Amino acid sequence: MNRRRFLQQSSALALGAAAGIASPVAFAAPPANPARKRVLRAAHLTDIHVRPDQPDLQHPAAGMAEAIRHAQAQAERPDLLLFGGDCIGDALYTPKDEVLAQWDVWNRVFSTEVKTPAKLCLGNHDIYGWAHKDRAAAERDPAYGKTLAVERLGMKDLYYSFDQSGWHFVVLDSMQPDYATDHHYIARLDEAQFAWLAHDLAATAPATPICVLSHIPIFSAAALFDGPRERGADWVVPGAWMHIDARRIKDLFRQHPNVKVCLSGHLHMEDDVTYLGVRYLCNGAVCGGWWKGKHQEFGPTYALVDFYDDGSVENTFVRYRGE
Ligand SMILES: [Zn+2]
Helix, strand or coil, X not given: CCHHHHHHHHHHHHHHHXXXXXXXXXXXXXXXXXXXXXXXXXXXXXXXXXXXXXXXXXXXXXXXXXXXXXXXXXXXXXXXXXXXXXXXXXXXXXXXXXXXXXXXXXXXXXXHHCCCCEEECCCHHHCECCCCCCHHHHHCCCXXXXXXHHHHHCCCCCCEEEEECCEEEEECCCEEECCCCCCCEEECCCHHHHHHHHHXXXXXXXXXXXXXXXXXXXXXXXXXXXXXXXXXXXXXXXXXXXXXXXXXXXXXXXCXXXXXXXXXXXXXXXXXXXXXXXXXXXXXXXXXXXXXXXXXXXXXXXXXXXXXXXXXXXXXXECCCCX
16 A cells, blocks of 8 residues: 555545544645646736835835846746736825836836736825825826826726636726725725626626736735734724725625636735635735835745636745845
């Protein structure tokens, strides 16, 4: 009897002995389907937060270039780059001239380095002026809000969908203004976007697997560890950390079992949570801890996401700076 066979038989015996008790096997991840075929490889690069060099930062522009080059130099090269938002350092709080300088760095590195089809998603820090002290003045500027970011990112729409290699991709805009909170935004879909999403999912063939890309996680475990979230006897997670309308979105996904995976960033942390058949992957940050090393346990990273024809994905974190 070889070792594997022995282990199989012993676990069968153990199961028999534990009859009536839920078997640990029932909780194991389903084995990968050996007949599945990879149809697409994407690199998910989120939270780059690029800005001009400063003495206390580890060369953001060079780092952004390094991450893109590293992804494109993979032996099995990605067919698609997914940029997950928070492209620049910050525009929510930052004066206009500095914001423009940040976008100049983004546009220069992006146009020099990106040699692969790319899709982009908006992040909260890409939005101009929502948290400015003199918001009334910022509001008079035509760049206010999402306008400047959309222009610099060359996005036609704030949210959209596309098909590639047998998968359907949905890109969401997570941020709505909420000036009453400390963060000046909240993560949710407005009514028009939610209606659009419901229609888009319904219009997708049930056999076509769906991937949803958002900047802010729809659902996340890491959000519980992002800052001191314990308040006395309660866990308290801000609606700016994770979609406050997660329950509504989860209920919508329940009507469409072909929604398989949701990719996000925002937290600069990594997790992998499967809930009701949907895999929620929070894929770290290209800048790690805002170009000052790690954020908690997580160094500068991007993720390689392999999409298979059976609706499964493999997600691999790549520490492109070796940290
Ligand atoms: Zn963010």
